[in-house]
Amino acid sequence: MTQAAIDGALAAAGERAALANRAGGAIELTEVSVRFGKAGREVTALQRVSLTIAPGQFVAVLGPSGCGKSTLLNVIAGFERPRAGSVRVDGELVTEPSPRRPVVFQQHSLFPWMTALDNVAFGLRMAGDAAARERARHYLALVGLSDFAEHYPEQLSGGMQQRVGIARALAVEPAILLMDEPFGALDAQTRALMQEQLLGLWERWRHTVVFVTHDIDEAIFLADRVVVLGVKPSGLRRIVDVDVPRPRSPRARLDPTYQALYQELFGLIREESSKTFDGSRAAS
Numbered sequence: 390m391t392q393a394a395i396d397g398a399l400a401a402a403g404e405r406a407a408l409a410n411r412a413g414g415a416i417e418l419t420e421v422s423v424r425f426g427k428a429g430r431e432v433t434a435l436q437r438v439s440l441t442i443a444p445g446q447f448v449a450v451l452g453p454s455g456c457g458k459s460t461l462l463n464v465i466a467g468f469e470r471p472r473a474g475s476v477r478v479d480g481e482l483v484t485e486p487s488p489r490r491p492v493v494f495q496q497h498s499l500f501p502w503m504t505a506l507d508n509v510a511f512g513l514r515m516a517g518d519a520a521a522r523e524r525a526r527h528y529l530a531l532v533g534l535s536d537f538a539e540h541y542p543e544q545l546s547g548g549m550q551q552r553v554g555i556a557r558a559l560a561v562e563p564a565i566l567l568m569d570e571p572f573g574a575l576d577a578q579t580r581a582l583m584q585e586q587l588l589g590l591w592e593r594w595r596h597t598v599v600f601v602t603h604d605i606d607e608a609i610f611l612a613d614r615v616v617v618l619g620v621k622p623s624g625l626r627r628i629v630d631v632d633v634p635r636p637r638s639p640r641a642r643l644d645p646t647y648q649a650l651y652q653e654l655f656g657l658i659r660e661e662s663s664k665t666f667d668g669s670r671a672a673s
């Protein structure tokens with residue numbers, strides 16, 4: 390595909406995505422509590438979490454292991470139902486998963502028997518898109534994988550597979566993109582490139598993104614707001630606005646605002662992590 394064709398695809402996709410965004414992308418959690426297990430042996434994963442995310446906002450969710458980051462994502466996705474409280478997307482109660490809220494996981498969940506192109510086209514076909522393969526080609530181009538359209542997942546590196554997964558999620562042109570440590574399994578260099586590529590895509594289209602990560606640097610680099618969850622008691626600790634100018638390049642890390650924010654979040658996460666560490670020592 391030539392650069393002109395890619396630019397054309399981007400413009401067309403950008404217009405459609407802008408339309409999708411005008412049609413929504415607002416997320417509202419009200420007093421959401423999630424518990425697992427039976428009475429007496431319950432684990433509280435989320436405790437009365439309230440959070441409003443505006444259409445087009447990029448929100449990172451940060452916190453120590455086990456604080457409920459994935460659970461938060463799963464209630465927005467509709468995979469989990471809260472024990473109490475509500476989750477609404479564009480005013481509608483979330484009761485089940487929807488193709489309008491695709492999730493990209495840490496482990497690329499591609500169909501191994503399908504080529505990269507067919508993996509990307511899959512959701513579009515399910516939605517009855519007659520031009521599924523053509524549209525899928527455009528999205529593969531956007532993640533730089535035009536030349537690998539006919540490759541099977543096992544013939545692609547981990548980073549490439551993850552890019553196919555992102556192309557598949559973007560191809561349905563959702564107003565909301567949910568990402569659960571999508572770059573967690575990648576090496577540092579690939580991860581940095583993927584972060585920049587994701588920001589480039591988001592800056593064009595402004596989907597609402599909820600991005601779960603362990604990584605403070607990744608959260609600040611990508612997000613408009615960072616939501617910090619804690620443990621003991623589990624729940625929302627802090628919401629921090631990231632006032633680092635956009636568009637961001639790797640040099641954004643030199644910005645004093647960035648560095649001050651890093652210090653603040655580092656202290657907070659360390660405090661929360663030490664609670665789990667002390668807890669596991671006490672239990673052992």
Ligand SMILES: Nc1ncnc2c1ncn2[C@@H]1O[C@H](COP(=O)(O)OP(=O)(O)OP(=O)(O)O)[C@@H](O)[C@H]1O
Binds near residue numbers: 425432434457458603
């Ligand atoms: N299906 C489940 N059944 C029982 N307990 C669960 C289930 N899912 C999550 N939990 C528990 O809920 C708590 C929050 O889990 P969650 O996976 O949301 O945390 P997390 O912050 O995403 O963790 P990590 O960073 O380690 O992935 C943990 O104590 C976990 O063991």
